[in-house]
Amino acid sequence: AAGGLVAIAFAGCGVVGPGPISTVGKVDFETPLAIPPLAESTVDADGTRVFSLDAQAGTTEFTPGQPSDTWGFNGSYLGPTLVAERGEHVRVNVANSLDEPTTVHWHGMHLPAEMDGGPHQMVAPDASWSPEWDIDQQAATLWYHPHPHGETEDHVARGLAGMFILHDEQERSLGLPSEYGVDDVPVIVQDSGFSADGEQESKQRGYAGGLGDELIVNGTRGPYLDVSDELVRLRLLNASTARTYAFAWGDARPVELIATDGGLLEASVSLDHVRLSPGERAEVLLRVTPGERVVLQSKMTPEIAGLVGPVADTNGGSDAFDVLEVRAAETLDPAPPVPAALNTIDDFDETEVAMTRNFTLDDSFEINGEAMDMGRIDETVTVDTLERWIVDNATSLPHSFHVHDVQFRIASIDGTAPPPELAGWKDTIFTEPEKEYELLMRFEDYSDPDTPYMYHCHLLWHEDQGMMGQFAVVEPGQRATITEGTHHEH
Numbered sequence: 001a002a003g004g005l006v007a008i009a010f011a012g013c014g015v016v017g018p019g020p021i022s023t024v025g026k027v028d029f030e031t032p033l034a035i036p037p038l039a040e041s042t043v044d045a046d047g048t049r050v051f052s053l054d055a056q057a058g059t060t061e062f063t064p065g066q067p068s069d070t071w072g073f074n075g076s077y078l079g080p081t082l083v084a085e086r087g088e089h090v091r092v093n094v095a096n097s098l099d100e101p102t103t104v105h106w107h108g109m110h111l112p113a114e115m116d117g118g119p120h121q122m123v124a125p126d127a128s129w130s131p132e133w134d135i136d137q138q139a140a141t142l143w144y145h146p147h148p149h150g151e152t153e154d155h156v157a158r159g160l161a162g163m164f165i166l167h168d169e170q171e172r173s174l175g176l177p178s179e180y181g182v183d184d185v186p187v188i189v190q191d192s193g194f195s196a197d198g199e200q201e202s203k204q205r206g207y208a209g210g211l212g213d214e215l216i217v218n219g220t221r222g223p224y225l226d227v228s229d230e231l232v233r234l235r236l237l238n239a240s241t242a243r244t245y246a247f248a249w250g251d252a253r254p255v256e257l258i259a260t261d262g263g264l265l266e267a268s269v270s271l272d273h274v275r276l277s278p279g280e281r282a283e284v285l286l287r288v289t290p291g292e293r294v295v296l297q298s299k300m301t302p303e304i305a306g307l308v309g310p311v312a313d314t315n316g317g318s319d320a321f322d323v324l325e326v327r328a329a330e331t332l333d334p335a336p337p338v339p340a341a342l343n344t345i346d347d348f349d350e351t352e353v354a355m356t357r358n359f360t361l362d363d364s365f366e367i368n369g370e371a372m373d374m375g376r377i378d379e380t381v382t383v384d385t386l387e388r389w390i391v392d393n394a395t396s397l398p399h400s401f402h403v404h405d406v407q408f409r410i411a412s413i414d415g416t417a418p419p420p421e422l423a424g425w426k427d428t429i430f431t432e433p434e435k436e437y438e439l440l441m442r443f444e445d446y447s448d449p450d451t452p453y454m455y456h457c458h459l460l461w462h463e464d465q466g467m468m469g470q471f472a473v474v475e476p477g478q479r480a481t482i483t484e485g486t487h488h489e490h
């Protein structure tokens, strides 16, 4: 395929597209961080919590007086934050006011395939779609974004993305910062490009896809966040289409990581940096002293990307960004100590593995030598059984790997136990070049032989090129079918 040739050419010559970029020390933090509004909801007579999202086109002034054409949900850029509680039944009325089809995928959510919002659940212009499901997973920072096959990078880059926060009793009992937008703050990080006038412009393209030379957070350029609590929880979401970050504090204080994609770690972990590839989330705690200013930065290096040499256009080269300045008030509300034990995470019993599958990521943007085909089911999984997925990044460059419907555990990386920051629940992982990741997961509750879920690279251009496959979850002995195109299994 053409995509394959492009990939190989890029891999061969190393430096194509944007070179190393740094905004460190150059960002004037002059604009208060925008906080996405909480999505309004109503509760039906049967107890269903009902939200509404409308994908629409609009204009956004990233720079005052300089409107850019953007898309958003219920607004012109990004979307409201949905919040739900474990045990609730939710419905989201999704409307499409764009003039092209899109979808809304609930990234990280455990739910039936028909409600997943992948490429088989397209919403036509002026049409609507109302998925509903039970929230049956632990407190976590999830998100939502479009997933139309071949167009996902474009739809997300235009601004269609939002956060979906889940709470539960166990999390609440910890007394963590939980006042939305005050001491519990969404931090949606994207890279973008702006003209000298301040109008958003298209990004440079390299092997990873579109890479911007400036960051925006919750759609804000040069953001600062005023805080008046001594302990602040930041929910970091990498909603960039291609760029991977290594988040760290400007004064090199440790990053206190408390949660990964699927929920809380067993205990907080102190790190130099938190590496997030597109689609991944991390909850971190920041303790501030009165009046101080702390800058969140990203400092990606070849070492952090696991690259032997600098490969600038993959952003495995050296790029460094100022992200957000946190400004502490002169008087701060005290916070209770953070409990040492945050969660209990039981390991899967590996003797129960019913099926081992191998997924090889290659330089042609294919998985196991095949590009995504909407009419082909690649894997058929038996519901409620334990699976081992071995993901081999057989390329010389980073990719990520995301699986729908489940939160998984990393059992090993190149045969070694994962570091503590990767030992919790994950739905997306950064895969370093030439490394092999052993994942354990159980696809529970929902089976549907007619509707597949996806697994794919979350570098969205790669996904659009076909670095994606489909799996169906079926009852024991059942065969997967697919209604679209021809179906074959291999």
Ligand code: C2O
Binding pocket: 105, 107, 145, 147, 279, 402, 404, 454, 456, 458
């Ligand atoms: Cu966040 Cu299949 O996607």
Ligand code: CU
Binding pocket: 398, 399, 400, 457, 458, 459, 462, 463, 467
């Ligand atoms: Cu990729």
